[in-house]
Amino acid sequence: MENKKESSTFRQPIALVTGANKGLGQQIAKELVGHGYIVLLGSRKFDNGKAAADEIGQGAHPIQLDVTNTQSITAAAEHIASEFGRLDLLVNNAAIGQSGRYSTLTEILEASKASVAPLDELRILFETNVLGVLAVTQAMLPLIKLSTSGVILNISSAAGSLTLNSDPNFPYRPYFNVTYPASKTALNAITLALAIELEDTGIKVRAASPSFTATAMNNFQGTDTVEVGARALVLAALDTESPTGSFTGPDGKLPW
Numbered sequence: 001m002e003n004k005k006e007s008s009t010f011r012q013p014i015a016l017v018t019g020a021n022k023g024l025g026q027q028i029a030k031e032l033v034g035h036g037y038i039v040l041l042g043s044r045k046f047d048n049g050k051a052a053a054d055e056i057g058q059g060a061h062p063i064q065l066d067v068t069n070t071q072s073i074t075a076a077a078e079h080i081a082s083e084f085g086r087l088d089l090l091v092n093n094a095a096i097g098q099s100g101r102y103s104t105l106t107e108i109l110e111a112s113k114a115s116v117a118p119l120d121e122l123r124i125l126f127e128t129n130v131l132g133v134l135a136v137t138q139a140m141l142p143l144i145k146l147s148t149s150g151v152i153l154n155i156s157s158a159a160g161s162l163t164l165n166s167d168p169n170f171p172y173r174p175y176f177n178v179t180y181p182a183s184k185t186a187l188n189a190i191t192l193a194l195a196i197e198l199e200d201t202g203i204k205v206r207a208a209s210p211s212f213t214a215t216a217m218n219n220f221q222g223t224d225t226v227e228v229g230a231r232a233l234v235l236a237a238l239d240t241e242s243p244t245g246s247f248t249g250p251d252g253k254l255p256w
C-alpha cells in the first residue's frame, strides 16, 4: 500500500464503511470503489472483512472494527491516520436487528412492545446502533476534519421516523416499538445534532434509509436486492453538495 509519508495526500477519496463484510455495507463499499474511492471495509471479524474486500478487488481494504469496542475503534482510527492521513467519507452502516435471543419476527415484535421489552435487549441494541455510531464518529472526526469534502452518512431507517409513525395512515405504524425502530430514532437525533454542530465546518452529516432489502438482518425476507437497496445510500454518500442535515430514502426526502 502507498505510504502516507511518500505521498502526503492521496488523490483518491478515502472512505470507511462499518459493518461492510456483508449485506448493504459490502454493496456500498463495492459501489464506492466503482466511484474511485479507496474503501476500508470495517468488520468485527477481520477474516470476514478480508473475504468481502477480496470479492470487491482493488481499492477495497479490510479493517478490524467492532463498533462496540473502544480499543478496536481507537486502533482503526490510528491505522487510518498513519496509512491515509485523513478520511473523506464515513458510512456508519453497522447495526443489529436484535440481540440474538429471538428466532422469529413474530417473537421479536411481541417482545419489542414498550410495555414488556427487556431493558437489556434495548441496551444491547442501543450499544451497537446508537452509541457505536457516536463512538466511531467521535474517533474519526479529527480525520474527517482534514478532508476538503467530508461526509458522515448514518444508515438509518424510515422505521425510526417519528413523523411517519405519528401518522395513523402509515402502514408500518403497528411495528413502531422501543427496540430497533427507537434505536434508529435515536440515531436520527444524533445525526441532526452532529449536523447542527458541524454546520460551519463544511462537513455534511446525513442519514439515509435503504428500501426493504433482503439481508441477514431480516432473514433475507426483504423485497429488494442489495443493489436496489443500496441506491439511496450510495446517492447520499456521494452527495458532497446539498445542505447538511438531510434524511433521505429511495423516494427522496424523509421526515425526521
Ligand SMILES: NC(=O)c1ccc[n+]([C@@H]2O[C@H](COP(=O)([O-])OP(=O)(O)OC[C@H]3O[C@@H](n4cnc5c(N)ncnc54)[C@H](OP(=O)(O)O)[C@@H]3O)[C@@H](O)[C@H]2O)c1
Residues within 6 Å of the ligand: 018, 019, 020, 021, 022, 023, 024, 025, 042, 043, 044, 045, 048, 065, 066, 067, 068, 092, 093, 094, 095, 096, 128, 132, 155, 156, 157, 158, 209, 210, 211, 212, 213, 214, 215, 216, 217, 218, 222
Ligand atoms: N435490510 C433492510 O431492509 C434495512 C432497512 C432499513 C435499514 N437498514 C440498515 O442498513 C444497515 C445494514 O444492514 P443490513 O440489512 O445490510 O444487515 P446485515 O446484512 O445484517 O449487516 C449488518 C452488518 O453490521 C455488522 N455489525 C453488527 N454489529 C457490529 C459491531 N458491533 N461492530 C461492527 N460491525 C457490526 C455485521 O457484522 P457481522 O457479520 O459480524 O454480524 C454486518 O456486517 C443497518 O444499519 C440496518 O439497520 C436495513
